[in-house]
Amino acid sequence: MSLYSLISSFLSYVFTAIIYLFIFSVIALIYMDIKKANRGERELEDYESEDDTEPQEDYEEVKTLKYVPPSARLKTVKSKESIESRMKSSYKISEKGAIIGRGKNCDISISDMYLSVEHFQIWYDDGEWFVADMGSKNGTFLNEIRLKKVKPIHDGDELLFGGLRVIFEVVS
Amino acid sequence: MIKKANYKLPAYLLVLMSVIGFTLLCAANNWQANVLYVGIGFLGLFVLIYSILVLCRMGDKFLVLIAFMLMTVGVLMLCRLDIVMGARQIVWIVVGAIVFFLSYSFFYNIRFWNRLWLLYALGGAALFVLTLVFGKTVNGSRNWISFGSLSFQPSELIKILYIMFLACKYSGSFNKPFLKVHPTFVTGIVTYLYILFLVLQRDWGTILVVFLIFIFMIYVYEEKSWFLWANILAAVVVGILGYLFLYHIQVRVGVWLDPWSDVSNKGYQIAQSLFAIASGGYFGRGIGNGSPDYIPEVHTDFIFSAVCEEMGVFGGAAIIILYFLFAYRCFKITLNTQNSYNKAVGLGLSLMFSLQTFIIIGGVIKFIPLTGITLPFVSYGGTSIAVSFASLGIMQAISALEERKGGKEE
Numbered sequence: 001m002s003l004y005s006l007i008s009s010f011l012s013y014v015f016t017a018i019i020y021l022f023i024f025s026v027i028a029l030i031y032m033d034i035k036k037a038n039r040g041e042r043e044l045e046d047y048e049s050e051d052d053t054e055p056q057e058d059y060e061e062v063k064t065l066k067y068v069p070p071s072a073r074l075k076t077v078k079s080k081e082s083i084e085s086r087m088k089s090s091y092k093i094s095e096k097g098a099i100i101g102r103g104k105n106c107d108i109s110i111s112d113m114y115l116s117v118e119h120f121q122i123w124y125d126d127g128e129w130f131v132a133d134m135g136s137k138n139g140t141f142l143n144e145i146r147l148k149k150v151k152p153i154h155d156g157d158e159l160l161f162g163g164l165r166v167i168f169e170v171v172s
Numbered sequence: 173m174i175k176k177a178n179y180k181l182p183a184y185l186l187v188l189m190s191v192i193g194f195t196l197l198c199a200a201n202n203w204q205a206n207v208l209y210v211g212i213g214f215l216g217l218f219v220l221i222y223s224i225l226v227l228c229r230m231g232d233k234f235l236v237l238i239a240f241m242l243m244t245v246g247v248l249m250l251c252r253l254d255i256v257m258g259a260r261q262i263v264w265i266v267v268g269a270i271v272f273f274l275s276y277s278f279f280y281n282i283r284f285w286n287r288l289w290l291l292y293a294l295g296g297a298a299l300f301v302l303t304l305v306f307g308k309t310v311n312g313s314r315n316w317i318s319f320g321s322l323s324f325q326p327s328e329l330i331k332i333l334y335i336m337f338l339a340c341k342y343s344g345s346f347n348k349p350f351l352k353v354h355p356t357f358v359t360g361i362v363t364y365l366y367i368l369f370l371v372l373q374r375d376w377g378t379i380l381v382v383f384l385i386f387i388f389m390i391y392v393y394e395e396k397s398w399f400l401w402a403n404i405l406a407a408v409v410v411g412i413l414g415y416l417f418l419y420h421i422q423v424r425v426g427v428w429l430d431p432w433s434d435v436s437n438k439g440y441q442i443a444q445s446l447f448a449i450a451s452g453g454y455f456g457r458g459i460g461n462g463s464p465d466y467i468p469e470v471h472t473d474f475i476f477s478a479v480c481e482e483m484g485v486f487g488g489a490a491i492i493i494l495y496f497l498f499a500y501r502c503f504k505i506t507l508n509t510q511n512s513y514n515k516a517v518g519l520g521l522s523l524m525f526s527l528q529t530f531i532i533i534g535g536v537i538k539f540i541p542l543t544g545i546t547l548p549f550v551s552y553g554g555t556s557i558a559v560s561f562a563s564l565g566i567m568q569a570i571s572a573l574e575e576r577k578g579g580k581e582e
Contacts, residue, residue: 004199018185
């Protein structure tokens with residue numbers, strides 16, 4: 001065995017080590033990237049929630065003096081999923097009702113990949129609020145029971161859709 | 173707190189790997205200086221592209237790193253096989269880098285790609301016709317066009333055009349009937365037309381890639397499940413008919429099932445490939461110690477066997493892991509994209525990279541029947557490198573578009 005082939009076969013171990021070190025460091029960087037992205041979104045979320053809850057409540061207090069059209073809101077239950085899809089801390093629903101989904105044309109558009117384009121809708125009719133699934137792929141759950149047909153919804157009910165959880169609250 | 177990330181470490185490791193590798197090769201070639209020039213050229217190119225990418229914030233940083241690691245292994249192997257080939261590969265990588273920046277800036281700046289479906293379909297068909305008329309037969313496949321001393325393989329380019337065409341359909345931009353034919357059927361017709369052309373060219377590897385991309389795209393996007401099943405059924409029927417009536421396919425499948433009965437003739441290539449992989453052992457015999465020259469086509473399709481022989485099973489597995497990481501990053505970019513056309517293109521390109529890798533590595537280790545196709549970024553070949561770089565540029569543009577848009581919203 002010549003000197004060259006001795007060195008070369010020794011270096012093949014070095015090459016293997018370098019490649020695996022490379023793979024390891026790339027994986028470590030990707031992991032940190034994901035972690036950092038999540039942390040960044042969480043900070044953003046905290047900032048946003050402080051920003052829009054307080055003025056909203058002030059606004060409603062002023063409104064109670066005049067005629068109050070029925071309205072409700074969906075309050076987000078904070079979770080990893082809700083932070084990842086950048087949900088606001090609450091969404092207002094007017095008396096005209098709202099369609100909730102991933103599509104840009106929805107009244108409440110949430111960009112979560114487990115939502116259907118038009119996932120479910122909530123509307124007001126004659127003193128009562130109703131909720132119905134709009135043929136979504138992953139379903140909508142009212143108090144842990146999957147919605148099959150139109151159901152009335154009351155203050156404090158919990159809705160679960162595509163891993164996201166919200167509490168329905170009637171504003172009065 | 174998270175430990176501070178060292179973003180430079182992978183780049184340093186890559187440089188270290190090339191320095192050791194090229195010095196070794198230089199020693200193997202009686203200290204000829206031109207090996208070092210190739211190495212210096214390669215490293216210079218890497219530093220240039222990577223720093224432009226990081227400084228101009230052109231999207232994802234990992235894709236280029238991984239691609240360059242694969243290319244390092246490829247260029248080292250090619251220089252070891254034939255120094256002239258290695259030098260030419262560097263020229264191709266320079267061309268590829270230019271194509272990379274061109275395709276990046278085109279894709280980044282032009283926003284009406286989703287309306288040009290007819291152009292993609294016709295462009296692909298025109299390239300096929302050109303190949304059939306002016307084509308040159310190499311190794312039984314009539315898939316080369318040459319201008320003087322320069323020759324290129326149109327089927328590589330057609331894959332990108334085809335992906336962009338499919339993306340038009342599945343992002344919803346192409347949704348009106350064309351000549352009273354529903355878009356779903358238009359895509360079907362175009363796919364089978366392309367496959368027919370490819371059968372005429374005897375380019376089985378590309379058929380497999382194109383058809384599998386089609387099937388996966390339908391699986392992901394198509395709402396009518398019967399269309400998926402109809403296509404799978406058609407594939408099975410065509411496959412069986414092909415096996416019964418086409419001699420080429422019979423040979424491929426026969427060799428896959430039993431290469432040893434005709435080892436000196438038809439099974440020679442795959443048997444040599446298996447011998448090479450086996451002789452490498454865990455850590456390989458060292459660069460320059462093996463004898464990969466016994467394998468026909470070792471510089472293009474069978475480069476993975478040569479890597480396995482001289483860098484060992486661990487080296488080969490590392491290559492596969494690198495492709496996994498590459499595919500993971502591509503799919504991740506695709507998932508994060510909001511623009512539906514970019515999403516579809518991203519999916520198609522991710523599928524192209526991963527399927528191509530699977531088909532050729534599976535082929536040379538006798539896991540599936542062998543079909544000739546290049547290993548992206550590693551194999552020798554101008555068109556292959558240029559087209560891989562073009563796809564990488566598009567992927568990079570998609571991730572940059574998403575990153576910058578996100579920045580604006582915040």
